[in-house]
Amino acid sequence: MQRRTRIAAITCAAALLITAGTAGAAVASGAGMHHPQREAAALTGTARLYRSAGDDITFSFDAHLAAKDNGNPRKATGTFEFSHYLHGDGAWAKAKVDCLVTGGKVAVVSGVITASDLPGAKGRRVGVTVHDLGRHDRLGYSWAGVGSPTDTTDLPPCVSSAPFEKVKQGTGDFKVVPWNPAL
DSSP: OHHHHHHHHHHHHHHHHHHHHHHHHHHHHTTTOOOOOOOSEEEEEEEEBOOTTOOEEEEEEEEEEOGGGTTOGGGOEEEEEEEEEETTEEEEEEEEEEEEEEETTEEEEEEEEEEESSTTOTTOEEEEEEEOOGGGOEEEETTTTTSSGGGOOSOOTTOOOOOOEEBOTTSOOOEEEOOOOOO
16 A cells, blocks of 8 residues: 555656646746737836926826727827926926827827816826937927917827927936837
8 A cells, every 4th residue: 555655646746747847848938928018109207307497397207008009199098297396386287198109219298187286277288208318318398389388279189399308317217118100
């Protein structure tokens, strides 16, 4: 009886080793593993802008275009926020993303303001451009020529200005995932 128990134990151990070896080989080769598809485009990160007068200006992005929506940048999702304060005065706003287009390390995102303490801003579409240059990113926004997001009227999706502002050194780093549409 002891011999049968030993044989059964050895057989069981061998089966476990074979199973583990097969599973290990599958993992090592990537067989049977699900590799998620890269999203079509993205803009993420938070940074403060540099202003010599000491303005506290912050932009944060969490904008994504799913791989399944690669052909339509208007299907982008997410939010972005911005604030501008100087000597305690200023405002903030949060927008729901309605378009995201990226090319190389440049992204243009637009959205409609859903919350803000700036009178007249809610419901306005705004656009922001980011140039991902590592630690020296740049940024521009659709209201650059008019002075305020409330003065931007009838702005179409995915429209903004050139990225003329500099990110304050050491305050963050934007990340752009380049869009590769089938053309």
